[in-house]
Amino acid sequence: MGDLPLVIEGEGRQRILAAAEKLFSDKAFDAVSMNAIALQAGISKANIYHYFPNKDALYLAVLRAASQSLRTLLNDAVDAHGVVVDVLRHFARCHLQALLDRPEWVRLVWREILEKGASRAQEFAEQGFADVFSALVAVLEAGQSRGELRVDFDPALVATLLLGANVFFFQSRDILRHYPHVTFADDPAGYDAGIVEILLRGLIPVSSVDTTSTR
Amino acid sequence: MGDLPLVIEGEGRQRILAAAEKLFSDKAFDAVSMNAIALQAGISKANIYHYFPNKDALYLAVLRAASQSLRTLLNDAVDAHGVVVDVLRHFARCHLQALLDRPEWVRLVWREILEKGASRAQEFAEQGFADVFSALVAVLEAGQSRGELRVDFDPALVATLLLGANVFFFQSRDILRHYPHVTFADDPAGYDAGIVEILLRGLIPVSSVDTTSTR
DNA sequence: GTCTATATTGCGATAGAC
DNA sequence: GTCTATCGCAATATAGAC
Structure with missing residues (x-):
């Protein structure tokens, strides 16, 4: 039987x-x-x-599953090796790829944030992005202590800038595509490569950097 | 009469x-x-x-009004004078302030983008952000032609990075507040100042920049 | 132009057969 | 476990008095 x-x-x-x-x-x-x-x-x-039991419970179950799946997907981007600049390049690329691979999950989570606002923010802060964000901050701090990066910037701020650039790209692709200036809307890898390059080297020509102000 | x-x-x-x-x-x-x-x-x-005539028409009227109001609000950020670095600082600050001053409008427009996806994207691309985006690109191009900025980066990419940083900050404030590393969640001016500073000077110490690769 | 009252539709949720 | 049928209710939209 x-x-x-x-x-x-x-x-x-x-x-x-x-x-x-x-x-x-x-x-x-x-x-x-x-x-x-x-x-x-x-x-x-x-x-x-x-x-x-009801519609709300079903929705919460879906949300929980999506949030967890996103986290595991992004965790691949965390463990990278080598010099800081290479780790950053790898991290940015994996992160954006994770977003693009599962658009339903990202949209689901983002919709919830938009809808519920601050009420569920703490939950998401702990469940969804905490480890990814912390890992990126750790990478930046390591680069600073090794002398590979400047020490006069806030790692959390740069982490926000980088993650935000990827999320914004994900969210705005359809709009960006309509601007004549934009050539990278269908080239996420190129976008991230350009972003990281700018972050690392800055916009000001090296020759004209006022080295005295950094003391 | x-x-x-x-x-x-x-x-x-x-x-x-x-x-x-x-x-x-x-x-x-x-x-x-x-x-x-x-x-x-x-x-x-x-x-x-x-x-x-019906609920849908009312919603469209609201959306149209919000989109137009946002545009006029953001236009204040466009006309600035002086050297490029100062213009960028001013622009970033005004843009973020505009978002924070009218959160209802931003949330309204962003919700619509999330909901309707690519279908209405073109409309928003033209109505909502086109001139702000183009103005920022123009500022960057001017800086390049004047020799105040490097010439080996894509202005549209930097514009996306900067606008995205502000939008992401606006969207994620409630979540960022819960991270111990983040000190700027309640200091938008400080956030933007830090962002622009990093964009201009980069993360790599000047002394270790490989000047040969820039040719 | 503004209201009260009502028609009508579609929803979440339940009951009970199989 | 899965179904059909239905209840109760809140929503959009309309009719018609003032």
Whole structure:
């Protein structure tokens, strides 16, 4: 009697989560009906209520899964080796790639931040980005203590600048594409390479840098 | 017969728009009821339908007004004088201040971009940010042709980096506040000053810059 | 122009058969 | 576990008095 496959553990639950993730990443909470989720998952609406007590619980489950998946994806960008400049290049590239690889997750998380504002901010700060942000700060601090980077800048500020550049690129691609000046909208790798290069060397020609002001 | 004041041109319409703007910036489209808008505006629900044919038309009117207001607000950041580095500092500061001064407008426009994706992207690209973006690119190009900035970087890329840093700061303030490393979450002016400083001078110490690779 | 009252639709959630 | 059928309710939108 035991040979029956028992199929996949929680197969129905997974189908529902996948369908809900897709729909919630496209539309806002209220714009996604339980009916639409059931349709997308290929099951009946009432069946969803067998697995989840209500719509809110389903949404939270989707959000939790997305947030966790994003984190594991980004963790690959953390452990890199070599000199600081190479680590930064690698980090930026992996981070942007992670965002572009799973746009649904990013949009889902970002929508939640926009919607709920400060109320859920702490939760996301701990769950979602904490380790990525801290890892980047650590990389920068290491570069400073090794003398590979200047010591008169705030590592957290540079980390924000770099992560923000990637997130903004992800968010604004469709808009940037319409500007004639922009040539990098479809070249994320080139974008990141350019960003890191500018961060490292600055915009001012070396010859005209006032070295006395750095003391 | 003409002395009657005619009161304010479209006063009722303005009240409705203001109320709708406030509510739509806090919640998503479906989460805002016409009843709530009427309550906020201090009029009856049916009266809204006297000025606007349906909920969708009202939302579009709000969006159009917000987008236009944002543009005029940001235009103040464009006209600055002096050497390029000072213009950049001024520009960054004004831009971020404009975002922080009218968070409802920014959130409204950004929510629309998130929701509709590429479909409305072109419209916003032209209406909302085109002139600000172009102005910043022009400033950078001027700096390059005057020899005040390096010539081996893409002005559009730097413009994206700078605008993105400000937008990301605006969007993520509540999250950044929870990180122990971050000291600038409540100091936008200091944030921008630091950003521009890094952009101009780079992260690498001047002494260790390989001047041969710049040719 | 502004209101009250109402028509109508679509939602989340439940009941109960299989 | 999965389904069909339905309840209760809140929402958009309309009708018509004043």
